[in-house]
Amino acid sequence: MENGPRAADCLKDLKLKEGWRVKSIMHRHPKATGGNFSVGYLVVNNDGRKAYLKALDYSAAFENPDPPRAVQALTTAFNFERDLLTKCGDRRLKRVVTALDSGTVKVPGILGIAANVSYIIFELATGDIRNQVAQWQEFDVAWALRSLHHSAVGLQELHNSHIAHQDLKPSNVLVFPAVGSKLSDIGRASYIGTPSRNDALQIAGDPGYATPEQLYGWQPFTDFSSRFIVDNYHLGSLIFFFFLGCSATHAISLKLSKKHLKEFTHTDFIKDLPYIQQAFREALDELCLSTDIKTGLLSQEIVMIAQQLCEPDPRFRGDPRVLASRHVPRYDLQPYISRFDRLARTAELKIL
Amino acid sequence: MSATFNTTIRQTIPRCLDYATISSLGLLRALRQHEIKIGPESQVSNAAIKWQKDPNIYTAVDLLAEALIIKDFESEDAKRAARYLLNQYKTTSPIINELATHFLQQPLINIAHLLDVSEPQNRYTNIANLKKSVRFYHRNPIAWCDMAINYATLGQMDKSRSAIEVALNLAPNNRFILRSAASCFVHFKEYDRASHLLSHSPLYNVDPWITSAGIAIAESADIPTKSIKKAKVLVEDDNLTQFSRSELSVSIGTKEMKNGAEKLAKTYMHQGIIDPTENALAQAEWMSSQLNADIGNFSNLGNKVPASYEAIARHLFYKEDFKNSLTSAKQWCSYEPLSSMPFVFSTYITSLCFDDEPESLRILTSVLPLHKTDSDFMNNYICSLAQTGDIEAAIKNFMNMDLRNLRDHQILVLTATQGLLCFRTDNAEKGRELYLEAIRGFERIQDPRSATVAAYYLAAEEKRILSPYKDARIKDAKSRFNRFKVFELTKRINKL
Numbered sequence: 001m002e003n004g005p006r007a008a009d010c011l012k013d014l015k016l017k018e019g020w021r022v023k024s025i026m027h028r029h030p031k032a033t034g035g036n037f038s039v040g041y042l043v044v045n046n047d048g049r050k051a052y053l054k055a056l057d058y059s060a061a062f063e064n065p066d067p068p069r070a071v072q073a074l075t076t077a078f079n080f081e082r083d084l085l086t087k088c089g090d091r092r093l094k095r096v097v098t099a100l101d102s103g104t105v106k107v108p109g110i111l112g113i114a115a116n117v118s119y120i121i122f123e124l125a126t127g128d129i130r131n132q133v134a135q136w137q138e139f140d141v142a143w144a145l146r147s148l149h150h151s152a153v154g155l156q157e158l159h160n161s162h163i164a165h166q167d168l169k170p171s172n173v174l175v176f177p178a179v180g181s182k183l184s185d186i187g188r189a190s191y192i193g194t195p196s197r198n199d200a201l202q203i204a205g206d207p208g209y210a211t212p213e214q215l216y217g218w219q220p221f222t223d224f225s226s227r228f229i230v231d232n233y234h235l236g237s238l239i240f241f242f243f244l245g246c247s248a249t250h251a252i253s254l255k256l257s258k259k260h261l262k263e264f265t266h267t268d269f270i271k272d273l274p275y276i277q278q279a280f281r282e283a284l285d286e287l288c289l290s291t292d293i294k295t296g297l298l299s300q301e302i303v304m305i306a307q308q309l310c311e312p313d314p315r316f317r318g319d320p321r322v323l324a325s326r327h328v329p330r331y332d333l334q335p336y337i338s339r340f341d342r343l344a345r346t347a348e349l350k351i352l
Numbered sequence: 353m354s355a356t357f358n359t360t361i362r363q364t365i366p367r368c369l370d371y372a373t374i375s376s377l378g379l380l381r382a383l384r385q386h387e388i389k390i391g392p393e394s395q396v397s398n399a400a401i402k403w404q405k406d407p408n409i410y411t412a413v414d415l416l417a418e419a420l421i422i423k424d425f426e427s428e429d430a431k432r433a434a435r436y437l438l439n440q441y442k443t444t445s446p447i448i449n450e451l452a453t454h455f456l457q458q459p460l461i462n463i464a465h466l467l468d469v470s471e472p473q474n475r476y477t478n479i480a481n482l483k484k485s486v487r488f489y490h491r492n493p494i495a496w497c498d499m500a501i502n503y504a505t506l507g508q509m510d511k512s513r514s515a516i517e518v519a520l521n522l523a524p525n526n527r528f529i530l531r532s533a534a535s536c537f538v539h540f541k542e543y544d545r546a547s548h549l550l551s552h553s554p555l556y557n558v559d560p561w562i563t564s565a566g567i568a569i570a571e572s573a574d575i576p577t578k579s580i581k582k583a584k585v586l587v588e589d590d591n592l593t594q595f596s597r598s599e600l601s602v603s604i605g606t607k608e609m610k611n612g613a614e615k616l617a618k619t620y621m622h623q624g625i626i627d628p629t630e631n632a633l634a635q636a637e638w639m640s641s642q643l644n645a646d647i648g649n650f651s652n653l654g655n656k657v658p659a660s661y662e663a664i665a666r667h668l669f670y671k672e673d674f675k676n677s678l679t680s681a682k683q684w685c686s687y688e689p690l691s692s693m694p695f696v697f698s699t700y701i702t703s704l705c706f707d708d709e710p711e712s713l714r715i716l717t718s719v720l721p722l723h724k725t726d727s728d729f730m731n732n733y734i735c736s737l738a739q740t741g742d743i744e745a746a747i748k749n750f751m752n753m754d755l756r757n758l759r760d761h762q763i764l765v766l767t768a769t770q771g772l773l774c775f776r777t778d779n780a781e782k783g784r785e786l787y788l789e790a791i792r793g794f795e796r797i798q799d800p801r802s803a804t805v806a807a808y809y810l811a812a813e814e815k816r817i818l819s820p821y822k823d824a825r826i827k828d829a830k831s832r833f834n835r836f837k838v839f840e841l842t843k844r845i846n847k848l
Contacts, residue, residue, distance in 0.1 A: 130410045134408075134409075134410075170410070171410075206399075206414075206418075207418055207421060207422070208399060208414050208417045208418040208421065210421075215421065244445050244447050244448075245409070245413065245444060245445045245447070245448050246413050246417065246445075246447060246448060246451065247417070249417070249421070250413065250417035250420075250451065251447055253417060253420050253421050254417070254420065254447065254450060254451045254454060257420055257454060258450075258454055259371075259372075259375040259380070260375060260380055260381065261375075261378055261381065261459035262423070262425065262459045263378075263381050263382050263459075265382045267382075270525065271525055271526055271527070271555075272526075273523065273526070274492070274493045274494050274522070274523040274526045274528065274529060275380070275494070275526075275528075277489075277491060277492045277493070277494065278371065278492055278494040278495070280489075280492075281485060281489050281492050281494075281495065283447075284488075284489065286446070286447050290445065307488070307489060311491075313491065316491060
């Protein structure tokens, strides 16, 4: 099996249920879907509609020293993601990429259980926000703000569905023609009431985008809200991406490493918090310089939102009025949805 | 009397410096060597694979930042990503260039930003920036702390106290905030509060930086030191870096020296200079002069340890290289404006070794509002005024001095200075009487060097007014000079 072709690599030209046909391989995702391998394909259905197929590669599990456990982990993660996508689809979430179809196909020419490939078909995006930004000759403030608005809506939709995304980063905000931005890849998510292996991880998502408290394994609250607060930080981090080209965590880590002569350690969150806050302040200064140039009069409000969403102390992260309120959950994103919408409209009308 | 510099007292009290300087000096480095390599626990990342598969700005930034977080500075992939980003500098933001440059560079200690204290305008600008910063982001204790230090440097103690209280409320258990607050309280002459703050912190006896500061402040104010045994255990903990233990070692050594355990004091002193901070090195240099012990490789250490202005100034002073000692002392003044010690030391050299009173006056006037309550500082200022002929101002300042809570040495110095003022106001008899009282007092407290300096100045005044006692006084001064080797008076004694 080790020397033979992997079933997940051999889907080209196969016919799937619901009229989908696999056209061409797009890319291999190393260690996607909760640490497992997947292969991406372009698929087309009978009426010419294009979509993206994510095929799960079981073969890696058989190369594992403990194949039964590896297969179990892989299928559990896959099923968890598929169930979440189904839930998102049922709730008709507008700003989250949902599954168009899913199933299992048997690849001809491969024998045994390894011939079965499970897949999920998603709407086809033109790319992620990084591809979009890379194409710009001139910074498009209105587009960036609208994308932030869409991301905030997507996150609020997930939170209202009791799902914490936990891996929101630029490569997971996909761009669709006419529709705008949508959140994708909920393979690292956690869902209230349904345990998953993501729940046990100190950093469920990409460590390069982790919140300061995640880097220390510190949790401000014992309930699920800690996870939603992490998502809010990631949303603020997208502002840093648009205006500085890196995440808030990248900027903070750089400032810390510089000040501490490359020896900054993550030992005690509360003791280190002042250094992190100072580094955050320095990162905000850089953000401010960039937004001043790119957004003019909108700069102050954008930086203020970034400051509130990326506050290193999770106990104070978010809108101060929401934090002070007894009747609204502390992770509520509604104020930011309204503010991003207003800022995007202002930019679209070019009344900067 | 003349300018004074009390060489019998020194403690490793933390310097009152801003965050940028403290971090540049490495004082916030990891306590334990093994901590340096600890990274956060996370899922296996695929940033390196993504970068290898599709090298672009975004994958390079992701890989580089991840390597920075987990402190994998040896990763070849990350180094390649950093070089790639530097080649793309035209299309990336300044912070990404900064990230790539920082990743590839060795960390540099840079204290070039230290400001000239004679230009308060710089402090006002700093305060304005910090105020703006806390208005926008008020939950940053370091900004409040830096503001307190800047206010203190301008002599605005009430504002400084308010700012440091805010910093302490925001972060009561952070090393930088605790040490800065304690040194600010020392500057406000609130030794009890400084000592209480440190000794009641949960970090006391856990963090050697806090323990060292606690012992030094308690010792300087004669407050009983809390649990010195635990501090000794801490200093012997080899899991801690030598650098983090250096100040604690010399603080304990100083205490042992005061208790008469000279051999033990020397052991702690030598341990303190294995990898010292500049403050520990200065303390060790001072201890070596008190214990007549030699720091073998001082030249190497002085060059290696950044900002070791005080240690070098003291070392060169004892080597009788007064010119270079003064140069280092002036750098020490810029480095630590909130302490009166560098100014007192500098003017001791300019007055005694170079007889350059106008220079002394210039040095002291630049920070006069900051140290108006410091007895040694004001003594040197009054002497310089008197020696340059401004007797009226000298007397006015003398009359305004607060003479309460002074140590014996300080009282005797001021007695001699009063003698000088009497001589300069044509009251030689009273002046002589005060000088003799001071000399006898110095002998009583077993400070023959200060007695010699006072004897010299009495002789100089007698000679100036051509008194009948001048020959006897000159003879006495020369005799004391020969016996007690007050080398800084050599030039002056020869002129008598």
